[in-house]
Amino acid sequence: MKISFVLNGEKRSLEVNPSEILLEVLRKRLGLTSPKCGCDRGDCGACTILLDGKSVKSCLVLAVEVAGHEITTLEGLMQNGISPIQEKLLDNNSFQCGYCAPGFIVAAHELLENNCCPSVEEIREALAGNLCRCTGYTPIIDAIAQVCKCEHEGKKGGCGCEGR
Amino acid sequence: MKEDNQASAKFKYIGKNTKRVDGKEKITGAAKYVDDIDFGNSLLYAAIVESPYAHAKILSINTKKAEKIPGVVRVVTGNEFPFRFGLYMHDRYIFAQDRVRFIGEQVAAVIARDEATAQRAAKLVEVKYEELKPILSVYDALGLSSKKENKRSSEKEFGHNPKNMIHPKLSEYTHVPWFFPQDNSNIAHFRKIRKGDLESGFQEADYILEDEYTVPRYAHCAIETHASVGLCDHSGRLTMWTASQSPHTQRHLFVEALAPLGFTHKDIRVITPYVGGGFGGKAGVSMEILAAALATCVRGLPVKVIWSRSQEFYNTYQRQGVHAKIKMGVKKDGTITALEQLLYWDAGAYVEYGANVVNAAGLSATGPYRIANVKIDSVCVYTNLPPGGPYRGFGYSEFLFGLESHINEMAKKLKLDAVDFRLKNAIAEGDKLAYGASMNPNGLHECITKVAKAIEWGKKYPEDNKNKSNIVHGKGFSLFWKAPAMPPNASSSCFLKFNEDGSLNILLSAMEIGQGYFTVMAQIAAEILSVPPHKIRCETPDTDRNPYEWQTVASHITWSCGNAVKRAAEDARDQIFKLVARALEMQQEDLYLEDEAVKSKKDGKFSLKFSEFIINGIGQKDGTFRGGPIIGRGMFMPEFASAMSDPATGQGGKPNVHYTVGAAAVDLAIDKESGKIKINKVAFAVDAGCALNPDLVKGQITGGLLQGLATVLYEDMRFDDKGKLLNSNFTDYKIPTTLDVPEEIISIIVERPQPDGPFGARGVGEHTMIPAAPMVGNAVEDALGIRIKSMPITAEKIALAVLEKSENGGAGH
Structure with a gap:
């Protein structure tokens, strides 16, 4: 069946089989390889993308379910270059093998959209669905904690966070 | 930092x-990782037909039904590849030949135009088996009827089990000269170390302690599963894309395994893009041989073999389980006079890599201690469980759980402080190792004192005794060491x-x-x-x-x-x-x-x-x-290294280039009712020789530490009584998340230069996971007075042990 959706800001139409998984369609048919497969059952979060701004595990979504919706992958979050989240992750040498990185960045993006300056507890909570076997998470959590969205948008203190 | x-x-x-x-x-x-590479529309997919039995003879394989499915290109069985290969010992096959030796072993493959067709057709391959009794424990494999009865009748006869051999042709297998397989047994390698005079060492001792410790199997759990693509063109050129830690070793093993087809080194090319985590699991050759072999059957077309998470658990290498029996003698002043360690390794169905884990552990099972009289038997035992192999720590995590637990118990019996006892016996530069060579320059003493200070060793939680809260606190200490285990050249x-x-x-x-x-x-x-x-x-x-x-x-x-x-x-x-x-x-x-x-x-x-x-x-x-x-x-190339030694004593060679050493300690809290452990603080010191990039050393510490903590707190591979792995996914085999990170990690880098290292550097990658298990075991003992001798130390195990202790005052588990 034919479905239409918005992918990283661009309208797309595609013929899909009703049993096709979104992750597979993104990777093998649309050439977006930042979402990765690590478990194929929603346990690891390496395939995390945004569906209408909310993070989902794309291995648990059927392609037909996204008809009429908006999808954003890590590729779509870099339309204005590398984000402040990515900058901090780079500065902190946060990732090692890097396989889980796209999923973490997408999940962290959602967190910071809803909570400009999350506490360490809130960061741990928000990223608990993403597995990383290399880093012990500490350098990832440290980096996210250094991102204050208001600061980067020049509204320091505007949210009441006082720039942390 | x-x-x-x-x-x-x-x-x-x-x-x-x-x-x-x-x-x-x-x-x-x-x-880019292997599965991110676009191989175009001609890419074929292979699905694997797997053994449902841990031990069986293959009577027949009928591929006709599978071959008739539209979209199926080829069905391949072991008949086409009757070749044996392996890294250190040629004991494994591309596809099972006359018998299967673990559940999930590859028996045949279906190559199809798409993945779904390959999977569907694989279910139609009919394999007839004659079931054999699976050998699922080292004791069964050694012909010892129970765990208790592991006394050795005679050195020569030990482990004889000619009627129940997993590899009846063991004596024909080629292997590296430093392996010693035992005829008519399931013993693939027997590493012996004999130093000094054990008997007089025990006679000198004022106190002797004997105990046993058990460590189960573990999985690497890199987030990227194994993936491999092979393309054999019509000129006979084989190109492989693999998620691997070992491109050249893979090429060499592909050449060896496929040599009967005429391949030489110049004909095979291995391309390895980024790898989504290795931890030893992607070393050597495991499933990649399938893509290599299958590519030769469909010339001109690329063929992909990619493991599901479940296959990743049961058909790559697993960390081997071990049963350790330790006997130690100590003088009143705290000098260790003698150590006897008997290590039985559950090495699984094929040990071409895992036997070297057993070897490495045998050489170094004294831990970083100066001990004059030593006897170590490290025994590599075939079982009908998935192949054991390399996992970050390479045997050291496994033997150190027992040894460092034992060291603590010894100190307790002698009423010595556990850190002072370690300092007294800690190895120093120039000390003689168990196999006779000299210990390299190292900062072990500095690591111990710095960790003791950072964890505030000796500072107790007096409130634990006063209030009636269910929360108790404990501190635990462990030393660690590890040498690279590798061929001398x-x-x-x-x-x-x-x-x-x-x-x-x-x-x-x-x-x-x-x-x-x-x-x-x-x-x-x-x-x-x-x-x-x-x-x-x-x-x-x-x-x-x-x-x-x-x-x-x-x-x-x-x-x-x-x-x-x-x-x-x-x-x-x-x-x-x-x-x-x-x-x-x-x-x-x-x-x-x-x-x-x-x-x-x-x-x-x-x-x-x-x-x-x-x-x-x-x-x-x-x-x-x-x-x-x-x-x-x-x-x-380390031109000074040599694996030549006397098989009866292990003396004479220089099998290890150097050791990296360190110390670690934990401060934790336990809820006595639920048994749940909370890690408050960890202090970790490693002698990196020269930290070329301190932040990256710290990254190894935070990462390896959490991986190690998981092995002691909850990870554990569970098999049923037929040898089937029960928890081959991340729902049932839990690995740590952001919620499991210790509250505080103090990373300490010590730098006593390695004379032959670049700018004095030596490796630290594996070491960061090694002391995690014993330091937690020791802290649990400190908090509860209960010694748990089998990993993992789960909340359930603690809660039950607390209950048992309150009921009958028992202190062991």
Whole structure:
């Protein structure tokens, strides 16, 4: 069946089989390889993308379910270059093998959209669905904690966070 | 992290927290892993027909129904590949031959145009089996009827089990000269160490303690599963793309395994892009042999084999389980006089790699202690469970759980402080190792005292005794050590190419599995050549173009490959000096490199930028040029190492190049009712020799530590009574999440230089996970007075032990 959706800001139409998984369609048919497969059952979060701004595990979504919706992958979050989240992750040498990185960045993006300056507890909570076997998470959590969205948008203190 | 290490002051790039040179590729999703590569519409997929039995004879295989399915290209069975191969011992097959030896073993494969068709058709392959009794424990495999009855009748007869052999042809298998398989048994390798006089060592002792400890199997759980694509073209050229830690070793094993088909080294090319985590699981060759073999059956078309998460659990290497029996003798003053360690390893169905884990552990099972009289038997036992193999720590995590638990118990019995007892016996430079060689320079004592201070050793929680809360606190200590386990001639090499603008491409064949070696190699070249690391690109391996590297294992890359890179950079530097001296009539010894230019000690004004000559040469008055592209070459092999030794005593060789040592301690809280442990603080010190990049060392500490804590707190492979793995997914085999991170980690880097390391460096990658289990076991004992002798130390186990203790006052478990 034919479905239409918005992918990283661009309208797309595609013929899909009703049993096709979104992750597979993104990777093998649309050439977006930042979402990765690590478990194929929603346990690891390496395939995390945004569906209408909310993070989902794309291995648990059927392609037909996204008809009429908006999808954003890590590729779509870099339309204005590398984000402040990515900058901090780079500065902190946060990732090692890097396989889980796209999923973490997408999940962290959602967190910071809803909570400009999350506490360490809130960061741990928000990223608990993403597995990383290399880093012990500490350098990832440290980096996210250094991102204050208001600061980067020049509204320091505007949210009441006082720039942390 | 502050760059307050020794190296930082002396060097421009060494010892600095340089940002990862692969960082940008990884945070943007640009980094390519095997499954990200587009092989086009002609890509074929293979599905594997797997054994449902742990031990059975294969009577027949009928592929007719599967072959009739539209979209199926080929069905392949073991009949087409009757070849045996392996890394250290040729004991495994591409596909099972006359018998299967573990549940999930590959019996046949279906190659189809798409994945779904391959999977559907694989279910139609009919295999008839005759079930055999599976051997699921080391005691069954050794013919010892129970765990209790493991006394050894006679040295010669030990383990004889001729009627129940998993590998009846064991005596015909070829293997490295340092393995000692036992005929008519399931013993694939028996490593013996005999030092001093054990009997008199025990006679000297005032106190002797004997106990047993058990460690189960564990899974690596890299987030990327194994993936492999093979393409054999019509000229007979085989190209492999693999998620691997070992491109050259893979090429060599592919050549060996497929030699009957006429392949030589020049015919096989292994390309290894980024790897989504290794931890030893992607070392050697496991499932990759399938893509290599299958590619030869469908010439001209690429074929992909990719493991599901479940297959990743049951058909790659697993960390081997071990049963340890320890007897230790100590004098009243705390001197350890004798140690006897008997280690039975559950090595699984094939041990071509795992037997070397057993060997490495046997050589070093004294731990980092000076002990005059030693007897170690490290026994590699075949069982009908999945193949054991390399896992970060390579046997050391396994034996250290028992040994460091035992050390604590010993101290307790003698009423000695556990840290003082360790300090008294801790190994020092020049001490004689169990196999006779000398201990390398090391900062173990410094690590111990720094960790003791950081964890506030000796400071108790007095409130634990006063209130009636269910929460109790404990502290636990552990030392650790590990040497790279590798053949004595394992080597590394490097090509270093300058570009027109003075930037560099470095060709290597170690793997960037996340540890950050690309960055560290760039820092080494940068230091020698004065080119900043961000102008240096390290290339992922392609065995056609990148020079040889043995494998990215053993925590030897910083040291071994680092030496190769340093030599390549020095070679390029010397070529530059020679050229400039010749072209400009200067003296070589007056020249030095600074800020990407050649400068002169004699003439302060002289400065010749690399970009002015490094490719196109130096112009002469007559319009001719001198020079040409500068290419450095370097290699390293530890020429002092030797695996030759007396099989009966292990004495005589120098099997280990050096040890990296350290200490760690934990401060934890336990809820006595639920048994749940909360890790409050961990202090971890490692002697890195020279921390080339302290931030990356710290990354190894936070990562390895959590991986190690998980093995002691909850991870555990569970098999049923038929040998089937019950928890082959992340729902049932839980690995840590962000919610499991210790409250505080204190990373301490000690730097006692390794004389033959690049800038004094030695590896730290595996070590960071090794002390986690015993330090937790010791802290649990400190908090509850209960010694738990089997891993993992789960909440359930603690809660039950607390209950048992309150009911009958028992103290062991």
